[in-house]
Amino acid sequence: QAKIIAIANQKGGVGKTTTAINLATALAASGERVLLIDMDPQGNASTGFGIAADERGLGSYALLTGEAPAASLVLPTEVPGLLMIPATEDLIGADLEFAQVDSREHLIERALAEPGLVGQFGYVFIDCPPGLGLLTLNALVAASSVLIPLQCEFFALEGISQLMRTINLVRRTLNPRLALEGVVLTMFDRRNNLGQAVADDVRAYFKADVFETAIPRSIRVTESPSHGKPVLLYDYRSPGAQAYVSLAVEFLRRQTLP
Amino acid sequence: QAKIIAIANQKGGVGKTTTAINLATALAASGERVLLIDMDPQGNASTGFGIAADERGLGSYALLTGEAPAASLVLPTEVPGLLMIPATEDLIGADLEFAQVDSREHLIERALAEPGLVGQFGYVFIDCPPGLGLLTLNALVAASSVLIPLQCEFFALEGISQLMRTINLVRRTLNPRLALEGVVLTMFDRRNNLGQAVADDVRAYFKADVFETAIPRSIRVTESPSHGKPVLLYDYRSPGAQAYVSLAVEFLRRQTLP
Numbered sequence: 001q002a003k004i005i006a007i008a009n010q011k012g013g014v015g016k017t018t019t020a021i022n023l024a025t026a027l028a029a030s031g032e033r034v035l036l037i038d039m040d041p042q043g044n045a046s047t048g049f050g051i052a053a054d055e056r057g058l059g060s061y062a063l064l065t066g067e068a069p070a071a072s073l074v075l076p077t078e079v080p081g082l083l084m085i086p087a088t089e090d091l092i093g094a095d096l097e098f099a100q101v102d103s104r105e106h107l108i109e110r111a112l113a114e115p116g117l118v119g120q121f122g123y124v125f126i127d128c129p130p131g132l133g134l135l136t137l138n139a140l141v142a143a144s145s146v147l148i149p150l151q152c153e154f155f156a157l158e159g160i161s162q163l164m165r166t167i168n169l170v171r172r173t174l175n176p177r178l179a180l181e182g183v184v185l186t187m188f189d190r191r192n193n194l195g196q197a198v199a200d201d202v203r204a205y206f207k208a209d210v211f212e213t214a215i216p217r218s219i220r221v222t223e224s225p226s227h228g229k230p231v232l233l234y235d236y237r238s239p240g241a242q243a244y245v246s247l248a249v250e251f252l253r254r255q256t257l258p
Numbered sequence: 259q260a261k262i263i264a265i266a267n268q269k270g271g272v273g274k275t276t277t278a279i280n281l282a283t284a285l286a287a288s289g290e291r292v293l294l295i296d297m298d299p300q301g302n303a304s305t306g307f308g309i310a311a312d313e314r315g316l317g318s319y320a321l322l323t324g325e326a327p328a329a330s331l332v333l334p335t336e337v338p339g340l341l342m343i344p345a346t347e348d349l350i351g352a353d354l355e356f357a358q359v360d361s362r363e364h365l366i367e368r369a370l371a372e373p374g375l376v377g378q379f380g381y382v383f384i385d386c387p388p389g390l391g392l393l394t395l396n397a398l399v400a401a402s403s404v405l406i407p408l409q410c411e412f413f414a415l416e417g418i419s420q421l422m423r424t425i426n427l428v429r430r431t432l433n434p435r436l437a438l439e440g441v442v443l444t445m446f447d448r449r450n451n452l453g454q455a456v457a458d459d460v461r462a463y464f465k466a467d468v469f470e471t472a473i474p475r476s477i478r479v480t481e482s483p484s485h486g487k488p489v490l491l492y493d494y495r496s497p498g499a500q501a502y503v504s505l506a507v508e509f510l511r512r513q514t515l516p
């Protein structure tokens with residue numbers, strides 16, 4: 001049975017999409033069957049795989065409306081073993097559009113409950129938009145765990161307690177099984193004191209929940225989406241790509257921990 | 259009569275808050291009377307001025323509820339001439355909470371129409387959260403222009419057409435006077451080809467609407483919020499601070515253009 005993992009953090013620009021793309025790719029490259037769902041109206045994860053806006057089909061918006069079976073929304077990517085449900089611009093304004101719908105927080109959960117879909121995969125990742133709106137809430141309700149990319153900067157650190165309160169609220173009221181998959185330090189720059197200080201703070205607060213692998217700030221990571229490729233395909237030897245490979249190794253090791 | 263300017267971009271982490279804090283500070287330092295409204299549930303602009311979470315009063319949430327006169331929400335900052343309406347955590351979930359309210363997009367506009375408030379200022383800036391939710395929509399309706407911070411990276415560039423479509427939609431349906439104040443290039447790194455290529459693309463597309471002043475990536479900018487100070491107060495000589503000073507000068511010059 002697949003594990004569904006939301007990649008979430010309300011702070012913008014902390015590396016949610018970059019982590020979704022590259023962790024999913026590294027896991028698929030190691031033989032896992034992975035589905036990546038892009039729930040961000042910006043559609044960055046879809047762009048990061050070079051899927052043009054007019055080739056996305058109904059996309060993840062149809063998970064909210066239920067207008068088509070979820071399995072029909074799934075598209076291949078150029079990474080063997082990695083499939084995707086891309087995002088379309090229909091998602092813009094979805095928060096307001098579905099605010100008055102019954103069980104508005106359970107729409108994705110219900111769509112993914114379709115027999116035979118999720119079971120084909122080992123892991124299903126959901127890339128969330130910034131903010132704590134209805135799309136992120138839906139992902140937290142559908143998921144069995146949440147992975148938190150955390151940029152090593154002050155504003156990003158500030159927001160972590162707000163995020164944890166929201167996760168705890170979702171666990172208490174909407175999804176009792178929601179666990180913390182872990183915290184991944186992103187855009188980490190060893191040369192910069194603030195980055196080091198933030199990293200130390202995070203490790204002290206989250207202890208073993210912080211992945212040992214930190215993702216360094218790496219120019220090849222920034223460049224790869226403009227080539228429509230994950231950094232693992234764009235420049236496998238770059239520090240960013242190698243960090244995502246070791247993150248995937250560590251992620252898999254953690255799945256078998258007691 | 260004050261000019262109300264929304265600082266908006268749905269892409270996360272592009273420098274909206276950093277630009278709001280430092281442009282407002284530089285303008286106040288040059289003698290303008292400025293009000294900064296923090297409409298982001300994360301409250302980063304409020305934190306950036308060292309306003310503790312329990313010292314924020316009712317905050318900008320009360321602009322949505324109308325429960326108190328807007329003037330009573332205004333607090334001083336340590337920058338002479340710069341006042342603020344801070345953000346509180348009540349803003350979390352505001353999109354859903356106000357989705358069914360009449361004139362849900364006009365709540366801030368109505369609050370700021372209070373006689374005697376906005377007229378005391380030369381400029382009122384509204385720092386928006388990431389996304390194109392109800393809070394950002396409210397800011398675009400209340401504003402007479404929108405300032406767009408644009409990070410010189412691929413994903414940020416991708417989202418610009420979506421943002422412009424939303425701005426045009428707001429102009430056509432909700433706020434006919436909404437103009438483009440301009441685009442500010444942020445985290446610009448002259449040494450990196452992609453950054454330069456993105457900047458060239460943006461200048462070709464937006465032409466004179468792009469401010470000549472680009473904000474360089476600067477470590478002192480990243481550090482300043484952890485000291486609860488704008489970078490202009492934290493390290494006036496740093497490249498980031500100086501860039502915001504020249505941005506303010508250019509901003510004022512543009513106000514008198516035909």
Ligand SMILES: Nc1ncnc2c1ncn2[C@@H]1O[C@H](COP(=O)(O)OP(=O)(O)OP(=O)(O)O)[C@@H](O)[C@H]1O
Binds near residue numbers: 015130188217412
């Ligand atoms: N390790 C890294 N090194 C360098 N740049 C990075 C790294 N990780 C992410 N970036 C860049 O930082 C920017 C923000 O990253 P990304 O878009 O993945 O964040 P996000 O959290 O998904 O943003 P949003 O909140 O808008 O969804 C992107 O331009 C991305 O290319």
Ligand SMILES: Nc1ncnc2c1ncn2[C@@H]1O[C@H](COP(=O)(O)OP(=O)(O)OP(=O)(O)O)[C@@H](O)[C@H]1O
Binds near residue numbers: 271272275446479
């Ligand atoms: N010129 C700069 N040089 C270095 N770091 C910067 C610069 N501008 C902003 N930053 C840092 O980048 C991060 C994102 O900036 P900021 O929080 O202002 O963006 P934002 O668009 O307001 O984010 P959000 O979408 O979450 O509201 C912050 O940690 C900030 O300190």
Ligand SMILES: [Mg+2]
Binds near residue numbers: 016017018040044130
């Ligand atoms: Mg993203």
Ligand SMILES: [Mg+2]
Binds near residue numbers: 274275298302386387
């Ligand atoms: Mg901000």
